[in-house]
Amino acid sequence: MEQTVIEYRGVRKHRGRKMIGPIDLRIPKGYVIAIVGENGSGKSTMMNMLMQMVIPDEGEISWFGQGELKEMTTEMKQQIAFVPEQTSPEENRWTVDQAVKFRSYWYPDWDSAYYEQLMDRFGVPRDVKLRKLSKGEQRKFEIAAALAARPKLLLLDEPSSGLDPFAWKMMIDELRLFMQGGETTIVMNTHIVDEVKKLADYIVMIHQGQLMGMAEKDSLLDNWKEVWLSTEEEIADDLPGVVSWQRETSTILRVLTTECQALEHTLHEADIQMLKMRGLELDEVLSLWIQGHKPA
Numbered sequence: 263m264e265q266t267v268i269e270y271r272g273v274r275k276h277r278g279r280k281m282i283g284p285i286d287l288r289i290p291k292g293y294v295i296a297i298v299g300e301n302g303s304g305k306s307t308m309m310n311m312l313m314q315m316v317i318p319d320e321g322e323i324s325w326f327g328q329g330e331l332k333e334m335t336t337e338m339k340q341q342i343a344f345v346p347e348q349t350s351p352e353e354n355r356w357t358v359d360q361a362v363k364f365r366s367y368w369y370p371d372w373d374s375a376y377y378e379q380l381m382d383r384f385g386v387p388r389d390v391k392l393r394k395l396s397k398g399e400q401r402k403f404e405i406a407a408a409l410a411a412r413p414k415l416l417l418l419d420e421p422s423s424g425l426d427p428f429a430w431k432m433m434i435d436e437l438r439l440f441m442q443g444g445e446t447t448i449v450m451n452t453h454i455v456d457e458v459k460k461l462a463d464y465i466v467m468i469h470q471g472q473l474m475g476m477a478e479k480d481s482l483l484d485n486w487k488e489v490w491l492s493t494e495e496e497i498a499d500d501l502p503g504v505v506s507w508q509r510e511t512s513t514i515l516r517v518l519t520t521e522c523q524a525l526e527h528t529l530h531e532a533d534i535q536m537l538k539m540r541g542l543e544l545d546e547v548l549s550l551w552i553q554g555h556k557p558a
């Protein structure tokens with residue numbers, strides 16, 4: 263069985279009039295997990311609770327398979343790097359060089375050469391206070407410092423916010439390299455479908471504070487399809503995973519399904535011909551999921 267790196271058990275947090283949770287979720291080790299959802303759905307709250315920057319009202323979180331702990335140990339914290347939505351107000355007064363000196367003490371596996379290489383490639387100035395950097399430069403610094411920590415778990419809250427397209431591509435390439443070897447895990451909050459497409463193994467959907475589930479990206483793309491069937495019969499309601507259907511002509515039925523593999527099997531059994539198939543784009547999948555059509 264796959265190892266679990268993070269587990270939320272019955273976690274809830276009141277936020278103003280909103281309730282985030284209950285969240286029951288196991289994050290498997292060695293994958294990229296993208297948390298997606300609309301603005302204000304609770305993605306950052308989920309991540310901040312994981313980092314103990316926000317304390318849940320109910321439930322518990324366990325880190326690295328250690329179930330009994332109320333808090334992360336220092337050793338655990340040193341295995342996690344976090345790129346938050348906003349840079350920390352304490353560090354904002356420091357220069358880039360001062361901030362990185364602190365981080366290099368904190369992380370036992372800090373890789374100075376890699377940090378220098380990333381900063382050179384990103385072109386971030388070093389002797390400037392963090393608050394004086396542009397938004398994109400701050401992001402670049404945070405990403406370089408998080409990767410140089412060589413963490414076991416990398417948490418990214420909207421990592422590409424403010425990045426130019428060249429830096430974005432560099433980030434994607436570096437995150438892919440980071441995942442080689444299978445020992446590391448990335449959890450990322452993102453609105454960028456292309457980022458999910460290029461990086462994610464699993465997608466977690468959160469909507470208005472409620473967890474809609476976790477699904478394997480490839481399985482979603484393999485199963486969420488639009489198909490054209492040669493049939494005069496009104497069989498759509500008897501087919502697996504049908505989200506919607508439309509009769510195009512008296513002999514052609516167009517069906518949108520979330521269970522294409524099962525549907526193909528049913529068609530084969532019923533001797534119905536499939537004329538055409540179109541895989542849904544990831545943004546179409548996500549928008550149907552958010553409307554309540556769950557993955558099988």
Ligand SMILES: Nc1ncnc2c1ncn2[C@@H]1O[C@H](COP(=O)(O)OP(=O)(O)OP(=O)(O)O)[C@@H](O)[C@H]1O
Pocket residue numbers: 277278280299300301302303304305306307308
């Ligand atoms: N400190 C707080 N006190 C009260 N409510 C808060 C607080 N922080 C966030 N919220 C509310 O909690 C809800 C979830 O916020 P959160 O930042 O987790 O959402 P998000 O999914 O990350 O949104 P976005 O995509 O816009 O970054 C929002 O309605 C937000 O207004």
